[in-house]
Amino acid sequence: MTKLKLALKAEAESVDRVLDQLLEEPEGPEAQVVKAMRYSALGGGKRIRPFLVMMSARLFGVAEQSALRVAAALEMVHCYSLIHDDLPAMDDDDLRRGRATCHIEFDEATAILAGDALLTRAFEVLAEEETHSSPQVRCELISELAKASGMNGMVGGQMIDLMAETRELGIPEITRLQRLKTGALIVYACRAGAILGKAEEVKNHALRNYGHDLGLAFQIADDLLDVEASEEETGKKVGKDAERGKATFVSLLGIERAREQALMLSDQACSHLDLFDRDTELLRVMAKYVVNRRS
Structure with a gap:
């Protein structure tokens, strides 16, 4: 795990x-507005999605500069989603990554613009x-990120998440919610290297499946943290789902069954x-890390 932490730190700095x-x-x-963008995008975080792009x-064998630009673009989308997710109209949070959320540090209007930008x-x-250098590769990167972040991805998942506060969801609905809201960008991160490297379909598909299982395991771990971890550990408010009466993997399966499910997905x-045939050790360790993390 130390090797992973060192690698995460090095990639995050890059x-x-x-x-x-x-x-x-x-x-x-x-x-x-750029100050607000920088405040949110350069405000820490584990940089798991950029790390997955790089790995x-x-x-x-993709050129590092190409991978870094895609990793940075993906992190911008992720940070935009956090800014908007924290707004009073959404989750109404005042703490993110251990410090004031963007709309608290600046104001709501500036936060909305910073996310848009x-x-x-x-x-x-x-x-x-x-x-x-290839226009075709750039178009595919753009198209796939648009799908992953839009109405059929993260935004669609956020809509279901908002609706979950007023209606009961079962395991299939929650799985779909998290596949869209959290999993879509993680799948994109895993596939980005294959797109950049013009990989054969079988390897592209393998990375899509890896990202799908990793994303779901990541979200179950997040649900567990919301129940078990402290605000100091996570850097954000905990206990929100129970407070709002929202169904989660933990509330429906229980802590132990949810943890077993996360571990199964990690192995899968x-x-x-x-x-x-290339070294996948860090990707494998990442799959273990996401279910055992404390933040």
């Missing part, structure tokens, strides 16, 4: 350097030739990596 360059503050009053890219900047980065994720 991605942060790229984010710092891509989110340079302009002159003039519009700089205020999947290395399976296909991070989302659009991400697609701008993917469209640029520096990301990849690793099995999808067996066909690769």
